[in-house]
Amino acid sequence: MTGTNRLQGRMPKVGIRPTIDGRRNGVRESLEDQTMDMAKSVKEFIETNLRHPNGLPVECVIADTTIGGVAESAKCADKFAAEGVGVSITVTRCWCYGTETLDMDPSTPKAVWGFNGTERPGAVYLAAALAGYDQIGIPAFGIYGKDVQDAEDTTIPEDVKEKLLQFTKAGLAVANMKGKSYLSLGSVSMGIAGSVVNPAFFKDYLGMRNEYVDMSEFIRRMDNKIYDPVEYEKAIKWVKENCVEGEDRNDKELMHTREQKDQEWETVVKMTLIAKDLMVGNPRLAELGYIEESCGHNAIAGGFQGQRQWTDFMPNGDFMETILNSSFDWNGIREAFVFATENDCLNAVPMLFGHLLTGTAQIFSDVRTYWSPDSVKRVTGKELSGKGANGIIHLINSGSTTLDATGQQSRDGKPAMKPFWEITEEETKKCLDVTTWGPASLGYFRGGGYSSTFKTDGEMPVTMARVNMIKGLGPVLQIAEGYTIDLDKDIHDVLNMRTDPTWPTTWFAPNLTGKGAFKDVYSVMNNWGANHGAISYGHIGGDLITLASMLRIPVAMHNVPEERIFRPKTWGAFGLDDLQGADYRACNNFGPVYGK
Secondary structure, eight states: OOOOSSSSSSSOEEEEEBOOOOOOHHHHHHHHHHHHHHHHHHHHHHHHHOBBSSSSOOOEEEEEBOOHHHHHHHHHHHHHHTTTTTEEEEEEESSSOOOOGOOOOOSSEEEEEEEBBBOOOHHHHHHHHHHHHHHOOOOOOOOSSSBBBBBTTTOOHHHHHHHHHHHHHHHHHHHHHHTTEEEEEOOOTOOOOSSSSSHHHIIIIIOOEEEOOOHHHHHHHHTTTTTTTTHEEOOOOOOOHHOOOOOOOOOOOOOOHHHHHHHHHHHOOOOOOOOHHHOOHHHHHHHHTOHHHHHHEEEEEEEETTTTTEEEEEEHHHHHHHHHHHHHTTTOOOOOOOOEEOHHHHHHHHHHHHHHHSOOOOOOEEEEEEEOHHHHHHHSOOOGGGGTTOOEEEEESSSSSSSGGGSOOOOHTTOOOOOGGGGOOHHHHHHHHHHHEEETTTTTTTOOOEEEBBBSHHHHHHHHOOOEEEEEEETEEEEEEEOOOOHHHHHHHHTTTTSOTTEEEHHHOOOOOOSSSSSSSSHHHHHOSSSSSEEEEEEOOHHHHHHHHTTTTTTEEEOOOGGGGOOOGGGGGGGOOHHHHHHHHHHHHOOOOOOO
């Protein structure tokens, strides 16, 4: 399945810089082919193994010649600027002139791979180049294979491959965010601090702008029919065929009539169309005479306030948020949007991180309840087992979780959440088949609406993350790798009935380390920094740490093994014994990429 870029701006490319010993009359000439071949092998490896989250292939650009000095560095920089390079990788098999061959663009994530061989000192250049970057204040990642290779060996060692992928995925995430928008549809929801959009954070740390649209714009567009009527008819037909209405659990005297419920379905479908148009635009609107509205806000992520000024009299945003966050809708399989409930932009950001790193849909959820083994046994009479034996965290919110989280997609016969280009039509049908849409709880949502109702099936590896803003410190990132838990049905039924059973449920067990915030499951819950979490498929904590270091966001808590942590080489200068403290000091020292 091919991808498409629904945002304005070209896709960032990866620039590969083959550097070389500049001495002519024998030395440089003997290294030209080997060095350029090294660059070509990196290009082939990256292009074979990576796609952008929109499904488009990642393109690599190699300098026209090897780089032996400052003049060739400048030519390469000019080519990279013209080609739209957003990530820089320097490769060499030999000694080169350190400061003369550096990539000097401070806003482009950069790495250096120095070949581990005995015939030529690639490692010596690697050390010299990284020292140069340290000295001028441009953090760079060092890549050096553990095992010595022979001079004629053109392969990329496995440990080097891992670091190349980890660096490039994070670097492309940085480049893809730059210049895009976060769109606030509404303002602050019910006093939630994460709904307070801090434009300095988005500009200085992410290179993004902020766009704002009042929720009254939904009413204007609905009243004036500023949406594609053809797509609306297609959407409402698809909803009637695929979205089964669930049990209405409201008191009978409060229940909405059938006529009201049908009207609410029409409204939530229109809200979905309008939100999508507001984020990325829609050329059909220009054909209908709405040229300004057709442009959208170039939003790579967004959020809807909803509560309470909207939901007290209009259907809630649960359906809209669920469908946008899913990898499919009435138009078929497509890239998931990143769309936050309650306009919690500080949860949208780690959702965006996860999506850019994996290409998968992201779960938005309340980090609602810690269930200890004793509490579970007390209320159910049964004991937790397996990965959840030490306790579980109930991830549940008002029906806006991506349908990908049902666990009905599979990889190697196991439940998974996949990039949209790997998802089949059969898998989308399974996601819909296990989901019902319960009429909204009218105590919470007076205007009605529909909440997706499902339970995440299967034990999937996942990573929960959250950005928090700390006065005087700035943004910090929290990470918890773990697994979704398949609870015994009797346990699930009892625990789930203690909250709103019409909302989607994911049971989560973090991986424990026996110390700090990961001493036990209670400590994870007790140290979580806010009421929401962003959950991504896979154990991507290492990738998140790499990305955070590029953005100069320190990591406040994580359970990622040390061998998977990859940060710029200069982080070691801030302390090797206390890696967390060194991360804070380094981030503070260099400051946000776009903020100085």
